Each structure stands twice: as structure tokens, then as C-alpha cells.
Amino acid sequence: MLQMAGRAGRRGMDTEGACVIAATAFEGPEDAIQILTNEIKPVISQFTPSFPLAVNLVERGAGKLDLARSMVQKSFAVWESRQREEEMELAMNVMEDYNTVAPEEQLLNVLQLTLEKELIEARAGTSATGTSKGKISKLQALVDILSDGKKLKKVSKRHSGYAQMLELEQSTLKYLERELRDRPDEDDLGLPADMIDDEKRELLSEIKTQRQRVQKGERDVNDSMISIIAKVASNRMKAGDDTAESLKKALEAARQNNNGEGSFILQEGGILEPGELNFYVKNSNKKNRSPMLALTTSAPSDDGEDENWSQVLALLKVLESYGCLAKEAESGDNTDSNLENSTYSVSSGGTHVGSLGMDNSLWTITALGGAFDVAYDSAELDKFQDSLSFLGLDDDDGDIGQDELEENSNDYSNIPKPQRESEKLVRDLCNLSASEMAGYVSSLVVDAPRQSDSAISSFQKLTYSQQRVVQGALLSMERLTEVQRKYSLDDSICKCQLELSSCDIVTAWASGESWNDVLLMSGAAPGDLVRTLSRCLDALKQIGNLPYVPARAEWGDGITIRTEASGIHPKIRSLCREAASEMDRYPVKDVMPFEDEEIGNEDEEDSSEEDEEKESDVSDEVA
Numbered sequence: 001m002l003q004m005a006g007r008a009g010r011r012g013m014d015t016e017g018a019c020v021i022a023a024t025a026f027e028g029p030e031d032a033i034q035i036l037t038n039e040i041k042p043v044i045s046q047f048t049p050s051f052p053l054a055v056n057l058v059e060r061g062a063g064k065l066d067l068a069r070s071m072v073q074k075s076f077a078v079w080e081s082r083q084r085e086e087e088m089e090l091a092m093n094v095m096e097d098y099n100t101v102a103p104e105e106q107l108l109n110v111l112q113l114t115l116e117k118e119l120i121e122a123r124a125g126t127s128a129t130g131t132s133k134g135k136i137s138k139l140q141a142l143v144d145i146l147s148d149g150k151k152l153k154k155v156s157k158r159h160s161g162y163a164q165m166l167e168l169e170q171s172t173l174k175y176l177e178r179e180l181r182d183r184p185d186e187d188d189l190g191l192p193a194d195m196i197d198d199e200k201r202e203l204l205s206e207i208k209t210q211r212q213r214v215q216k217g218e219r220d221v222n223d224s225m226i227s228i229i230a231k232v233a234s235n236r237m238k239a240g241d242d243t244a245e246s247l248k249k250a251l252e253a254a255r256q257n258n259n260g261e262g263s264f265i266l267q268e269g270g271i272l273e274p275g276e277l278n279f280y281v282k283n284s285n286k287k288n289r290s291p292m293l294a295l296t297t298s299a300p301s302d303d304g305e306d307e308n309w310s311q312v313l314a315l316l317k318v319l320e321s322y323g324c325l326a327k328e329a330e331s332g333d334n335t336d337s338n339l340e341n342s343t344y345s346v347s348s349g350g351t352h353v354g355s356l357g358m359d360n361s362l363w364t365i366t367a368l369g370g371a372f373d374v375a376y377d378s379a380e381l382d383k384f385q386d387s388l389s390f391l392g393l394d395d396d397d398g399d400i401g402q403d404e405l406e407e408n409s410n411d412y413s414n415i416p417k418p419q420r421e422s423e424k425l426v427r428d429l430c431n432l433s434a435s436e437m438a439g440y441v442s443s444l445v446v447d448a449p450r451q452s453d454s455a456i457s458s459f460q461k462l463t464y465s466q467q468r469v470v471q472g473a474l475l476s477m478e479r480l481t482e483v484q485r486k487y488s489l490d491d492s493i494c495k496c497q498l499e500l501s502s503c504d505i506v507t508a509w510a511s512g513e514s515w516n517d518v519l520l521m522s523g524a525a526p527g528d529l530v531r532t533l534s535r536c537l538d539a540l541k542q543i544g545n546l547p548y549v550p551a552r553a554e555w556g557d558g559i560t561i562r563t564e565a566s567g568i569h570p571k572i573r574s575l576c577r578e579a580a581s582e583m584d585r586y587p588v589k590d591v592m593p594f595e596d597e598e599i600g601n602e603d604e605e606d607s608s609e610e611d612e613e614k615e616s617d618v619s620d621e622v623a
Contacts, residue, residue: 055354104280112146149286159226166217227274323374323565324350349565369426371565425472438579439507452501544577
């Protein structure tokens with residue numbers, strides 16, 4: 001709804017606009033009012049550099065990186081990073097100006113500021129301590145408590161109650177254990193043995209029960225928000241950065257101010273005990289607490305730009321390693337400064353990478369044999385595998401495609417291993433049928449379903465030809481992952497997947513199986529199956545529509561060492577187009593009621609054109 005409302009007026013021309021939204025069986029006017037009147041969530045940049053973006057920016061910049069650098073500088077992600085940096089500086093200045101703030105409150109302020117900064121970085125996906133949804137929700141809960149005096153007071157009281165209860169349970173346990181130790185000898189009591197055994201058994205039972213109560217009390221104390229905040233603060237003080245030093249100084253000031261008061265103050269080092277933190281919370285002013293990074297401005301900062309730009313440069317290094325980009329003149333080493341001053345040309349494989357709209361288009365092209373590690377930056381991977389073979393830990397002899405290469409083994413020994421693997425993968429791909437190709441492509445683009453078989457079970461469902469292709473693709477995945485790690489690409493950019501759970505289902509649909517049979521085979525909901533088939537169909541269409549690259553004589557000749565990515569083989573493109581044609585049927589393709597009429601009209605027009613052509617041919621023969 002917000003998307004529609006945002007398009008009601010013309011940007012830069014209209015100050016207001018109207019948007020009419022039809023109610024459905026699931027939403028009504030109340031939902032619309034709630035959406036429009038609820039608090040607006042903060043806008044978070046979703047800018048992530050990608051392989052297609054890097055290739056297209058190089059092409060648009062005529063091989064130079066000026067345009068790419070300018071685009072990164074103008075991105076919302078950089079602006080957002082500048083906002084965060086300015087907010088941090090402003091908050092720190094405000095804290096330094098508060099000379100009258102008590103050391104206890106100053107400690108809470110520094111801790112709150114640290115967690116707020118970490119929360120913002122986690123939301124932006126740049127936090128070194130984690131960016132998962134669970135991590136973000138935990139940080140948000142801690143920040144909400146530290147920035148709200150009432151909540152802080154409430155958790156402090158709760159922790160005090162747990163601590164007092166634990167202290168009472170521990171004292172009771174000590175009393176019972178002392179009573180057991182101080183029991184006189186059984187001979188001195190002069191009581192029947194049965195009575196003595198019953199009393200001792202009852203005392204031991206009480207001690208066991210009391211120990212369980214103490215354990216519960218310890219869990220309550222350790223699970224309290226005060227204990228969690230104290231643990232987080234102690235971990236942050238071990239980081240060794242500027243934030244850790246600020247926390248240590250604030251903690252030291254609070255301890256000096258309260259020296260001799262309370263039983264938790266005489267702690268040494270950077271460890272903040274829960275009881276000590278709770279003491280500071282009790283003695284600090286909690287009335288005026290609020291978020292510290294609420295103000296925004298746009299003072300310049302290069303941190304966000306440098307971070308995104310470094311990822312763009314890492315993408316360029318990987319693309320150059322895989323022969324998708326080539327420097328027109330080699331100069332110097334592969335440092336960032338040399339990269340920025342270089343001029344690049346885009347190979348056929350690079351053009352294919354830039355033409356695909358997928359999460360990791362380089363992996364898709366590589367998995368289809370259109371690119372490989374021409375620079376052999378994955379040599380360390382082979383050294384590791386060779387060491388395993390030497391130790392007898394690898395059952396595979398590592399000689400891929402031996403059955404195809406026996407005749408020209410001497411020639412192929414001069415070809416780098418990544419090229420041999422890629423050429424074998426291309427041959428195996430060309431031997432697939434159209435339906436098998438559809439199933440394999442689905443493994444590159446379809447996410448894992450909610451419930452799926454194991455990888456081994458899914459692999460066993462594949463045809464023999466598909467299994468050979470998957471084995472070759474796994475080798476390519478290992479190499480690409482190694483190169484991406486070498487150049488420190490972010491995980492959100494360089495994800496490589498080979499999900500086989502839907503491969504047999506897509507293969508069946510592309511081979512002409514009925515909807516009911518495929519639905520029964522998949523065990524999925526109809527909507528989920530349609531999404532799976534549609535995503536695969538979209539990928540097949542994209543691959544089939546890639547720019548045509550004619551097959552070259554040196555592909556797989558066992559002599560030529562290729563130094564650039566040649567792109568998708570024409571036979572593979574043709575198989576993808578054929579597979580897309582077979583998959584594009586109802587309900588994946590929804591035939592509109594009026595489409596039959598259009599088809600009928602088109603047939604009439606085609607027949608009339610054919611008649612005219614025949615008449616013209618006859619007249620030419622007569623003439």
C-alpha cells in the first residue's frame with residue numbers, strides 16, 4: 001500500500017497525489033488506516049555491490065572506474081553511514097560537555113552509546129559481532145532498556161529481588177550442610193538405627209532440594225537483563241579498540257567515585273559484575289534517559305564510502321581472476337590504488353555476467369562453464385587436495401575427466417586444472433537434455449524449501465548425466481569460494497548455492513509431466529511449487545537470451561590456454577531456450593481469456609501472409 005501511495009504523484013513535479021486502493025477479502029479500510037497512521041520504520045539502505053553492477057559500471061565508464069566511484073559516493077548507503085558517524089560524534093561531544101554527570105550515569109551513557117552504534121551497524125550489515133536477526137533483536141532489547149529510565153529501574157529491581165532470593169537460598173543451604181557436618185556420631189545418640197537413618201535420609205533430601213533451589217536462583221540471576229548487560233559490557237571491554245578504552249575509563253571513574261561503598265566495587269580489570277552494575281544503576285539518575293543517536297545531520301565521512309568501495313574493488317579482482325575483466329595494460333601489483341587507475345576491457349564472459357539479474361551471476365556463469373579461474377588464484381586449494389591424497393585421506397585420484405582425456409593426455413597436461421574442469425563441465429552440460437538442463441539450472445537459483453530431503457537423497461534422484469554435471473559444478477564452486485575469500489568479499493555478495501531438492505521436480509515438469517503428478521511428487525503447496533517453477537523459468541529465459549557467443553575452435557582442443565572467459569556455450573543457451581519453452585505452460589504461464597482470440601487473429605494474419613508469399617512466388621515463376 002505504501003508503495004502505491006508513494007507513486008500517486010509525479011516526483012519533482014507534484015506536491016500531492018491521489019491513490020485509490022481496492023479492498024480485498026483479506027484487508028479492509030481499518031488496515032489501510034493503521035498502515036498510514038502507524039509509526040514509520042527507519043529507512044535502511046539495501047545497497048549491496050554485485051558482480052553485474054561492477055561489470056556494467058566498467059562498461060558505462062568506458063573501462064575506467066570514475067563512474068563507479070561516483071555512483072558509490074552518491075549511494076544512500078554512504079549517506080546513511082555519514083549520518084551514523086555524525087550522530088556518534090555529536091553524542092560523544094554531548095557526553096563530554098556533561099561535566100556535572102555522575103560517573104555512574106556516565107558509565108551507563110557510554111555503554112548505551114556503544115550498543116546503539118553496534119545496533120545500527122548490525123542493521124546495516126557491517127557489524128563485526130554479527131548481523132543476524134536474533135543478534136539485532138537482542139541489541140534492540142538492551143538499547144530499549146538503557147534508554148528508558150523506567151525500564152532500567154524495573155530490571156534493576158527484578159535483579160535485586162533475584163539476588164536477594166539467591167542469597168537467602170544459599171544461606172539456607174549452608175545451614176543444612178553445616179547441620180549435616182555437625183551431626184554427632186550415631187553411637188553417641190543412643191537412638192534406634194532405623195530412626196537415625198530416617199533423620200539422615202530426610203536431611204539429605206532437604207539438602208538436595210535446597211541445592212536445586214540455589215541452582216534455580218543462580219539461573220534467574222544470570223538470565224536477568226542486568227547480568228546480560230554486564231556480560232555484554234565485559235565482552236566489549238576486551239575488544240581493545242577505542243570503544244573498549246572509553247568503557248574502561250568510565251568504569252574506572254565509577255569505581256573511584258564509589259570506593260569503599262558496596263560489596264561489588266573492589267573489582268579489578270575490565271570485568272563488570274552484575275551486582276556492581278546494578279549498584280551503579282541504583283545510584284544513577286534515571287529520569288532523563290533517552291536514545292542518544294536520535295539526531296541526524298550530513299557531515300562528510302568517508303568510512304561508509306571506503307567500505308562499499310572496497311567491496312567494489314574486491315568484485316573487480318574476482319572478475320579479473322575469472323577472465324571477465326582484463327586490464328588493457330598491466331602495471332604494478334594488484335593493489336587498490338593501481339586498480340583505480342587501470343583501464344579495463346570486458347570479455348564475452350563478463351558481458352554475460354553483467355546481463356544476468358541474479359544474486360551471484362558470476363557463480364551462475366561459472367556453473368554453466370562460461371567462466372573459470374584463469375589466473376589460477378585457487379592454486380592453494382589444489383595444494384591442499386594434493387596433500388590429502390599424499391596422506392591417503394582422499395579416495396578420489398583428483399584426475400577429472402580421465403575417460404575423455406586419455407587420447408590427448410600429453411596435451412591436456414599443459415592445460416591449467418581450472419580450465420580442464422571447466423571444459424569437462426561444458427561437455428557434460430551439452431550432453432544434457434532440455435529437461436535435465438532445466439532441473440540443473442533450478443539448483444542454481446531456487447532456494448531450499450521448508451522441508452526437503454537430505455543432499456545425498458536429492459543427488460540420488462538425479463539422472464546420471466545430471467550427477468556428472470553436479471560433480472563438476474562442485475569443483476567450480478570450491479574454486480570460486482576460495483577466490484572470493486581470498487579477496488575478502490562479503491558473504492551477502494558471494495553466496496554460491498547448489499540446491500538439489502527441487503531438481504527432479506523441475507526436470508519432471510520440463511519433460512512434460514502433468515501438474516497433478518508434479519504436485520504430488522513435490523509434496524509442496526501449489527503456490528510454493530508455482531514460485532519454484534517460475535523462478536527457474538525466469539532464469540532459463542535470462543540465460544537463453546544472453547548475447548550470442550559463437551563456439552570457438554580452441555574450446556577443449558587440449559592445446560590452447562585461455563586467458564579470458566568465453567561466456568555461455570551456444571549449445572547450452574539453446575538448451576535453456578528449449579527448456580523454457582517446455583516449462584512455460586499453465587499454471588506457470590497463466591493463459592488470459594482473451595489470449596486465444598489474439599492467437600487466432602495472429603494465425604489468420606500469418607496464413608494471409610503465407611498466401612501472399614505463395615502468390616508472389618507463383619507470379620515470379622510465371623514471369
